[in-house]
Amino acid sequence: EISKALFVALETTLSLAFPKLNFSETTPLGVAIAIHTVPTSSLPSPFVGPAIPVVAIVVPIFNEESCLPELIRRLVDLRDSNQREFEFRAILVDDGSTDGMGDLVESQAQSTPEIRLVRHKTNYGRGRAIRTGFEHALGRFVICLDSDLSYDPGHILTLLNPMERD
Numbered sequence: 001e002i003s004k005a006l007f008v009a010l011e012t013t014l015s016l017a018f019p020k021l022n023f024s025e026t027t028p029l030g031v032a033i034a035i036h037t038v039p040t041s042s043l044p045s046p047f048v049g050p051a052i053p054v055v056a057i058v059v060p061i062f063n064e065e066s067c068l069p070e071l072i073r074r075l076v077d078l079r080d081s082n083q084r085e086f087e088f089r090a091i092l093v094d095d096g097s098t099d100g101m102g103d104l105v106e107s108q109a110q111s112t113p114e115i116r117l118v119r120h121k122t123n124y125g126r127g128r129a130i131r132t133g134f135e136h137a138l139g140r141f142v143i144c145l146d147s148d149l150s151y152d153p154g155h156i157l158t159l160l161n162p163m164e165r166d
Contacts, residue, residue, distance in 0.1 A: 054087050055089070055139050055142075056091060057088060058090075058091050058093065059092045060133060062129070063101060064099075065099045091136050092116070093129040093132050094118070102117060116136070118136050
């Protein structure tokens with residue numbers, strides 16, 4: 001179940017990091033979500049390949065090596081279960097971790113091109129990690145997730161349903 005309190009916390013964090021974002025979208029479940037629309041024509045692609053990703057998933061991470069295998073598995077499941085015309089790219093932002101987590105993501109990214117690692121040399125905090133992820137994101141929609149899976153990546157397709165109509 002998606003918790004309204006978690007989305008309110010996400011909205012608060014993102015509104016501090018990005019004061020100009022619009023948080024008026026609502027899911028069919030009745031909770032506010034933060035979706036940032038990016039004008040793709042004005043941004044260079046940070047990904048190699050001919051296709052422009054439609055949905056970018058930003059995941060700030062700090063010393064969460066134990067959560068990463070399950071997070072990556074669920075992101076791959078999301079990619080594999082996608083029956084629509086969406087392409088997904090996950091930008092995992094290592095915010096100065098010291099637990100070897102960045103190396104784990106880097107090795108996974110070699111076999112999963114939809115996953116990209118961006119590293120901070122030191123810990124700047126969650127807000128800065130989210131901003132870094134947004135700076136590297138390219139796609140029509142940018143969605144922020146927590147690495148501890150408090151938001152299930154499986155809900156992303158549900159969140160995008162109302163956006164498909166636009």
